[in-house]
Amino acid sequence: MDQVVQIVGALLILVAFGAVQFERMRPDSRLYLGLNLVGSAILAVLAVAGAQWGFVLLESVWAIVSAWGLGKALLQTTG
Numbered sequence: 001m002d003q004v005v006q007i008v009g010a011l012l013i014l015v016a017f018g019a020v021q022f023e024r025m026r027p028d029s030r031l032y033l034g035l036n037l038v039g040s041a042i043l044a045v046l047a048v049a050g051a052q053w054g055f056v057l058l059e060s061v062w063a064i065v066s067a068w069g070l071g072k073a074l075l076q077t078t079g
Contacts, residue, residue, distance in 0.1 A: 006046055012039030013062075030073050037066035 016035035019025035025032050044059035 002046060002049075005042060009039045009042030009046070012036070012042070028069065028073060030070060030077075033066050033070035033073060037063055037070055040066060 012035045016025065016032045016039070020027050020032060040059045040062035044056060044063055047053075047055035047059055
């Protein structure tokens with residue numbers, strides 16, 4: 001089951017990345033940032049469970065930066 005969840009997390013990040021590369025999505029869009037946040041958070045949790053500390057660092061920072069960008073994007077649309 002962990003493998004399925006890992007694949008889902010990775011696919012969320014990869015779909016967002018591919019969409020930006022093919023100009024189907026903007027890198028500052030809420031959807032892009034949300035996909036990155038959810039995907040990286042999933043992978044960070046699984047990395048903690050597996051004691052994979054390099055991936056914990058990578059995915060945690062990825063999630064934090066995505067959350068910051070998403071928060072900023074949400075504030076711009078409501079402010």
